[in-house]
Amino acid sequence: MKLPPLRIFIPLLLLAFGFGLIVFNYKLFTRFGQDGVETRIAANDLARQQFVISLGFLGLACAGLWFGLNWSITRRANRIIADTRLMDTGQPPPPPLGGSDELAQISRAFRDAHLRLTEQDRVLRMREERYRNIIETIPSMVCVNRNGKLELINDYGVRLMRADSREDLLGTDPFLFIHPDSLPAVKERLRAMRATNQPVGTLEEKLIRCDGTLVDVEAVAAPFTDDQGSALLVIFNDITARKAAESRREALAVELAEKNRELETLIYVASHDLRSPLVNIQGFSRMIERDWKLIDSALSQSDLPGAAALREKVGVSTPKALGFISAGVMRLDGLLEGLLRMSRLGRQAIQPRDLDTTTLVNDILRSQHFQIQQLGATTRVDPLPRCHADPTMLNQALGNLLDNAIKYRSPDRPLDIHVSGRRQEDVVIYEVADNGLGIAPEHQQKIFEIFHRLNPSLGEGQGLGLTIAQRCVERMGGRIAVLSRPDDQPGCLFTITLPRARQDT
């Protein structure tokens, strides 16, 4: 049998006790009084009875007070309980209990706590929503894999994989989507990542989409741990466009290599087949010259009429004509030779390394020392920054610039050559300046053209020096340019820009 709760039991006990005392004593009092047997004792009893009855009434009052208090507390407490339950269901909180007693304070405290928690909850939800939005907005496929199952995938991923819904993908084995060709690399990478617990860089993979088509992707992955344990974040980027561009570029490279081979064959054929007739023209001109000399000497001794006149007529024109033929042939041969040199330069292997350019320039100048001294020229070479280049190619380029400075000097003033250089971020820039004839700005465009000579009358040459210099510099990943000298100084200024020495970076 279950006892009633204490809060009911105690006032009931008090009530029973009060009533019991009053009723029992009243009965006692009336019996003694009526009988009148022992009035002395009865007087004493009366005082005692009065005390006990008062005690009974006090008990009753206590019980009443208890009931009253209990009723008011229970009512308000129940209200608090109901309000709290209501708030728990997510309804807007009702107004708190009035008054300033403890229960009212509890009610207000509950309400405040509820409001604060609701606000915190709202902020958390908003924050989560924001992160979710970010992940959904990322234009890459974002996946979380846990225990060999796909746990999260964003919208972009669902679209990239051509799935009907996200649910089709969640919970599946991510390996199912990796093309067999890519599987070994992916597994190897997973092993490496497990060993180091560090993110891994990009890996190109092929994925099989839900519709069976393939897509080229580039993946990065990073392991992480949360309250659910360890998981793997993988981000895939669609590289279809890049792959297409790459294959186009490869096709172009193949085509270009093919064209280059064609060009080389052409130049090779030119060197032989075009030269062969030149050997004949030159050789047989000499034969004609030789024969003509015989005719000439025969004519000089001949008494035939008109012999002297004939000799006078062809005596000058024939050697002159033969001279032109010979010069023309030699010029053509020179041009063919130039073409050949250019073509060989193109296929010569380059071996770039860190170079001490100051020594290189000084060595070139030393080899031209005699000529420089003869001309009374001055050369100044500043300490030059080191560069990363092929020594033969750079030697050729700088050598050609210095040759030109000497060749195209001005007759009006002693030649002065100044070589300087500076470093600028990842490159070094060398300057070769002279005070020679210079190049008018309107001609500066043409000077790098093959076989182009600004002053064909000046010295010998095939118009190749600057073309070769440019080819050399460009093959080393550099640039060559001609600038006008500042402040209207005479002469020209060439700059060569090259990658700077690796050790200096």
Add this chain to the structure above:
Amino acid sequence: MRKQPSITLLMAEDDDGHALLVEDILAGTGLPYRLIRFSDGQEIMDFLEGRRPGENYEPHLPCVLLLDIRMPKVDGLEVLRRVKENPDWRLIPVHMLTTTDDPRDVARCHELGCNSYIHKPVDYAKFSESIRRLGLFLEVSKVPVRL
């Protein structure tokens, strides 16, 4: 006079002019050569293999090959390769005589076992000097013969 019979020059040259010039220059040296000219690699191979009516290769006579590289039908490189691969012919000295001075050709010919590589310059003075020196060189060089 000379104990060794005069050398026979077997020249494969597709350009008539070149052949004439070479003949002319060699004649100018006054050296006693017998020169047989072929217009392409096929003709010289036919000669070596005895498939030409009239003249044919006689193994006991000293001879030297002068080969141009670019020729119709069979080119000089191919003739050189076949000659050096054949045990009957591989002792025959082979001199390349060509207008190309491409280093790759020079290397290729030496790989195949040519005995020298002579460039025919366009400049006639240099050309005739080269041929003249070749003649003088052949004059003093001993040519292996089959006994």
